Amino acid sequence: MSRIVVTGRVPEPALQKLRAEHEVDAWEGSDSISRQELLRRVAGADAIVSLLTERIDPELLDAAGPQLKVVANVAVGYDNIDVPACTERGVVATNTPGVLIDATADIALGLILMATRRLGEGERLIRSGQAWKWGMFFLLGSSLQGKTLGIVGMGGIGQATARRAKAFGMEIVYQSRSEIDPAIAAELGARRVELDELLTISDVVSLHCPYGPATHHLIGAEQLSLMKDSAYLVNTARGPIVDEAALALALREGQIAGAGLDVFEQEPKVHPWLLELENVTLVPHLGSATVETRTAMAVLAADNTLAVLKGEQPPTPIS
Template identity: 70%
Template sequence: MSRVVVTGRIPRQAVDSLAAEHDVVAHDEEDAVSREALLEMVRGADALVTLLTESVDAELLDAAGPQLKVVANVAVGYNNVDVDACRERDVLVTNTPDVLTDATADTAFGLLLMVSRRLGEGERIIRSGTPWKWGMFYLLGQGLQGKTIGIVGLGGIGAAMARRARAFGMDVVYHSRRPCAPELAEELGATRLDLAELLRTSDVVSLHCPYSEATHHLIGAEQLALMKDTAYLINSARGPIVDEEALVQALRAGTIAGAGLDVFEQEPEVHEGLLELENVALAPHLGSATVETRTAMAQLAADNVLAVLRGEATLTPVG
């Protein structure tokens, strides 16, 4: 039997499927394992199942040893994994695309409704016990019908967000490195724009691009200044795609109307300025947080490991 190390707590179903064929060591606590303990834990592993809380770098790979065959990351994004370092050591890397598409798009659209209709503000008023009464102009928000949503990164999740926007009567424009498939563009009625034009024309800008050096602070002060002062920014992708300090200043100044964020630059820390503002909806990285989705993600990671250790091709390889 091979040695499989699961570096964080995942649904039991996936652990059991691995344990049916291999020797499994699993960190089964909610809190992330310390770096020192992690380096010791992975020694001699043939396979690693990792979470976004772990940095899979050269140090960790070398601690595991030359017998390591695969790193199965339980996420679509894999910016926590040094793919080049894995490739240099002939270690395969897999991720978990597709199974979290709808859950993440639901979260992103939920954030849009929260901020555009000021639902978060309303709940805070109720919970605080602050007196209130109905009025024609009380907590007025903005409707979405007839507005334009700009999708940055029209992959699976971006397309799912666009479908939800279409159901709400919105028009769709998008920005991506390559044009989407013609049939998808036709389905969504989507027009491809450069980023600057998308920012200028959209009433909502929703980020769904992967995080990399090229997308670090893709949205900063210059880009925010291009947006309408009635527009909303939604980020359910990765925190560092947005310059949080610039976003705070834009929200304070009324450069844009509001923002909905499920991810942050320095997770789990959140910029203090965001906590002080009412025109931002905040969630603690809940994009894929449904029982069904997290179970499917963990099982896909486990299935990738089982395939590699059987000598079969990976199901969802990275790169």
């Protein structure tokens, strides 16, 4: 039997799969595991099932030892993993794409609706106990029909978000490293453009690109200045894709109309200006937060782990 370290709490079906074949050391604390404790526990591990809150770097890989075969990340993003360091040590790194597409696209559309229709402001107003009454100009928002959604990163989640937006009558443009399947482009009526054009013409910009050096602060002061003053920015990808200070300033000065954020540059910290603003909707990284999705993610990570330990190709290796 191999020894598997699970760095945080995951749904029980995944643990059952792992325990049926191997020894499992799973962190059960309500808080994230400390770095010191993590380094201690991984010593001698054959596999690590990691959450995005844990940094998988050379220090941790060396603490585990040369027998380590696989790091299975319970997330589609893997900016917490030093993939070249894994490759250098012969460790297979995997992630969990596909299973969280619909859940994240649902959150993206939810944030679009909350931002454009000012739902967060309305909810806060009622909960505050302030007096209010219906009026023709009370909390006016913006409709989606006939508006343009610009999608940055047209992978599975971007395409699923586009389908939802199309059902609301939106036009779709996108920026991506490559053209999408022509049949899908035709289905969505989606047109590929460069980022600057997308920012200039879109009424809503939704971010779905992976995070890495090339996309760090992809959206900063210069890019925000290209957007319409009536436009909205939505981020369900990774926080550091957006320069949060620049976004806070743009929102504060009315340079753009609003924003919806599920992720933040220095999670769980949020830029203090954002907390003071009414024209931004803030939710705590809930993109994949359904029972079904989180279970599917954990089970896929378990399948990846078991496959590598058997000497087989994992279902979803990080290429």
